[in-house]
Amino acid sequence: MTNPTRLAILVALLLLLPATAYGAGLAQERWMGGAEPSTQGAATAADPAPSGGATFERPVRPARPARQPVAPAPAPIEPAMVPGPTLLGPGAEGEEVRDLQARLAQIGWFSAGVTGFYGDVTVASVRGFQAKREVPVTGEVDRRTLDRLLAMTREPSTDELHPERVVAAAPSAALDPRCLVGTALCVDKTTATLSFVVDGQVRTTLDARFGGASTPTREGLFTVQRMSRDHVSSLYDTSMPFAMFFSGGQAVHYSPDFAAVGYAGASHGCVNIRDHAAIAAIYDQVSIGDRVVVHRS
Structure with missing residues (x-):
């Protein structure tokens, strides 16, 4: 190795010695707990050293964000009741x-x-x-x-x-005693009326027409033997709606002729009624076996 070479190596070593000494001192300072320039600023803090008074630094946990209040769930809304299609309303009749x-x-x-x-x-x-x-x-x-x-x-x-069809009850004494039992069609030839009687109480009294001299309406106590709502006489070919037969071919029924001419005519033995709605209502309440009393007061 020549002298110039040796001289160059020596110069290089001399230049490296200060840097090496600085690095060794820095390492010793860290080992002994010396302060390190902070790179965290306000985000770090010093903790007490475990011994010898030395301290070291550690990062401070960031603060947790405040919990936001949770709004309560809205109550379920019940569906509003909606009316259905109108079945009956103002102006209806019947x-x-x-x-x-x-x-x-x-x-x-x-x-x-x-x-x-x-x-x-x-x-x-x-x-x-x-x-x-x-x-x-x-x-x-x-x-x-x-x-x-x-x-x-x-x-x-x-x-x-x-x-509107209910009339005040007639005194019981005015009725034939045979009309006071159960349901009865009480026909009074003297007053030309028919009374619908239930348990001794008159429910309705209607105008009545009877048979003429050659075909009189039979008198006495009878029972309803058969009923025909839309009856047509096979003998006279006449309409006899709401027929309630009580003695052979004689019946209580609605008479269009009685409604038209009144007492100017006569029946062929039946008890004619001229109030269509009223006799229809009675028909719906009479049963086979109910009494029919034809009498004179």
């Missing part, structure tokens, strides 16, 4: 309206007379019933309203449906 009014009367929601007309009084009654039963309040009858009403009531009687 037997269905009578049935509605009679049923409302049974449970105290209709105090007016049953008329068969759906007017303001019926609307108010239906609205009251609906409000009480948690049914959509419309004043009109839909299927839900009708089902509730049917479940709470019974089939109205003829008297409930047609109170």
